[in-house]
Amino acid sequence: MPELPEVETVVRGLASRMTGRRIARLDLHRADLRWPIPRGLRRKAEGRRIEAVRRRAKYILIHLEDGGVLLLHLGMSGRLTIVNAEDRTPPELHDHVVFTLDDGTRIRFNDQRRFGVLDYLRAEALEKHPLLRELGPEPLDPGFTGERLAAALTGKRTPLKAALLDQQIVAGLGNIYVSEVLYHAGLSPRRLARTVTLERARRLVLAIREVLERAIAAGGSSLRNYVQASGELGYFQHQWAVYGREGEPCPGCDCGGGIRRIVQSNRSTFYCVKRQR
DNA sequence: ACGAGAACCTGTTTGC
């Protein structure tokens, strides 16, 4: 599930509970997720005060007082759950990592498929980290403009859908929000990226901002302080226009089109053939 | 260098 809006919601929830606290304990229940968890991570984290929790693309960055940074990625199935100090609920299957804060709060990192990541780096080397180095612009930053997107798409022979999933072109969109954004921009997912010139790129940038901001707002408003009663972070009711709606009528207008599902690079895309060109 | 597809893992749903 986790695309940019979900990760942003998770980061806000984590920040409210972690900032200023110390990591009293870090329990690693296995030695790897997608990749090995660095040796010595526990020693580098335990006892340190948390200065800030930030997001870059779909990565969660937990900044420690000494300049260390914990980098988390939720992959396909990762979820974070906040467990209050007095809650004695035992660990669940696939709870691979558990943070315990100095006030007794626990944060469980559960990841069934283990495509997630836990790494450690130094703040001064953030830009050089192999996972962060190649990332494209943040879609909600003012620097992400139609001009910049058009330039990034120039000459690309790949379908627009695949280009927008490419984190080097814009960082944070995933399979669901790409379908949503293309619907709102009125552009076909099958259109070649290189045919997106300035006017269309501007439309796309507006659609990207609108869809992401609305999703973040929905996350914030439907969770009490971004934490569900269960303690789970980042899960909220979405109102998707096209994703998962194969066969339903086009929701946004009376064009009479139906939502079709196609497969592009082995992943589902949903769109309205009539409205999106 | 680019783009398509496989691979990484586990679990659930779908279709014969």
Place this chain on the structure above:
DNA sequence: TGCAAACAGGTTCTCG
């Protein structure tokens, strides 16, 4: 009912 195939919201790696 049972079993295999398809599918799931991400990213990297390999190959042509």
